[in-house]
Ligand SMILES: Cc1cc2nc3c(=O)[nH]c(=O)nc-3n(C[C@H](O)[C@H](O)[C@H](O)COP(=O)(O)OP(=O)(O)OC[C@H]3O[C@@H](n4cnc5c(N)ncnc54)[C@H](O)[C@@H]3O)c2cc1C
């Protein structure tokens with residue numbers, strides 16, 4: 001059973017509906033048609049709903065906006081689903097709706113429920129907001145007729161004057177209801193975990209008879225599910241898998257969800273590395289980057305939109321092995337290590353050995369990606385990640401390039417590590433370039449010219465709708481140039497010749 005609260009009403013759904021999206025459930029099953037379908041692909045935000053989830057201390061709720069058109073029912077388990085119909089009370093608009101009215105933030109109204117829900121999540125998650133916070137929160141919502149200024153004004157005004165709404169008043173009741181759902185869900189799941197070594201699929205056990213959605217809660221239970229249903233796809237955030245259902249009309253008799261396995265959502269810090277569970281969301285990764293890899297935050301913030309990042313997982317992005325995915329190049333440059341698991345045995349695979357062909361990985365049948373070990377940067381390491389796409393926000397990369405340079409005090413390169421997307425059929429490393437650049441000086445103009453040519457010649461990319469091969473080659477060369485200028489700017493800024501270096505910084509902003 002998928003158990004959740006539809007606003008304040010407990011709902012249990014048969015796991016047979018594994019292929020249904022939350023949007024279909026709301027509109028077609030419950031006739032809650034306030035949530036709109038625009039693009040049906042996670043791009044426009046018309047279908048935004050909010051999932052409230054218990055925080056780890058179980059005393060607070062976190063409100064996450066997600067795109068219901070690309071979220072399968074598995075995303076709802078043990079959460080509260082809030083959609084636009086639930087906001088007004090006693091015929092009174094919710095403060096975020098009222099603010100949109102007062103600021104004239106709606107014309108045709110098609111996008112409005114989505115904006116309302118994104119604003120509602122912001123209203124509950126933050127006390128004071130700045131314009132940047134609003135833009136960040138509304139990054140997944142498109143409006144084609146009103147224009148964004150009145151919408152942003154409405155959000156700024158209401159989110160800086162938060163009053164306790166019905167959801168705040170009901171918080172304790174909602175928390176108790178979610179805890180009750182948890183305990184009722186635990187009973188059959190425990191049975192599955194306990195007996196999983198001996199149980200086999202049978203018609204009498206709806207948890208494992210192949211009727212739709214399986215939601216194991218431990219690695220042993222996951223191993224069991226995968227053994228019994230070797231052809232069933234794994235699904236985490238479902239932002240990729242759902243598109244194969246809604247756009248390619250595939251139907252999966254069985255899906256195995258990774259969302260209930262706590263181990264896959266754990267983050268562990270040591271002195272030298274961070275271990276991040278494969279089912280951690282990209283929003284979790286964003287928070288981690290703010291702390292440990294601040295130069296990566298732009299890359300993560302330009303990954304899709306906030307509702308997608310609240311749902312999509314790191315593991316999903318790495319295993320789908322897209323040659324234009326944004327995180328594989330990062331893993332290659334960081335020399336991350338992937339821990340893969342089959343329930344009986346865990347193995348470590350270097351990120352650099354993981355991508356074996358076009359959308360192919362070294363993950364053997366019966367294994368899943370369990371966690372990723374990211375080494376922390378040393379003081380003499382400089383990391384930069386660049387994403388170039390046709391549209392700045394919410395677009396797939398034409399090229400993604402990541403460089404990590406270790407340099408000595410004289411600015412000589414002692415080690416270089418790279419990762420690229422969009423340059424080959426797989427996420428790629430410029431191995432020869434890395435070796436060749438050892439000993440080169442980062443202030444030497446001749447060396448820069450030479451390096452750019454070398455890098456452009458390293459790849460034979462393809463022409464496609466995002467970029468021509470020539471453009472891609474020129475781009476990687478220019479991104480290296482940009483990296484070197486930024487390095488010079490950062491390191492030389494500590495010297496007295498600041499005016500000269502500020503000029504470099506200005507040029508850097510418009511380069512590439
Ligand atoms: C609107 C939109 C914008 C996007 N923008 C970007 C972007 O800017 N950059 C980018 O790189 N991608 C982008 N994507 C692609 C997608 O969101 C990401 O690849 C996402 O990280 C996939 O994660 P998920 O958890 O949703 O994967 P899912 O859809 O759940 O799974 C994807 C694949 O990975 C497998 N899988 C998932 N987890 C595991 C695991 N732990 N072990 C083994 N197999 C696993 C599944 O079986 C499936 O084959 C975008 C997608 C959408 C819809």
Ligand code: FES
Pocket residue numbers: 036037038039040041042043044045046047048067068069070
């Ligand atoms: S309908 Fe456009 S994001 Fe869902």
Ligand code: FES
Pocket residue numbers: 105106107108109110111112142143144145146
């Ligand atoms: S009000 Fe018409 S699309 Fe936004």
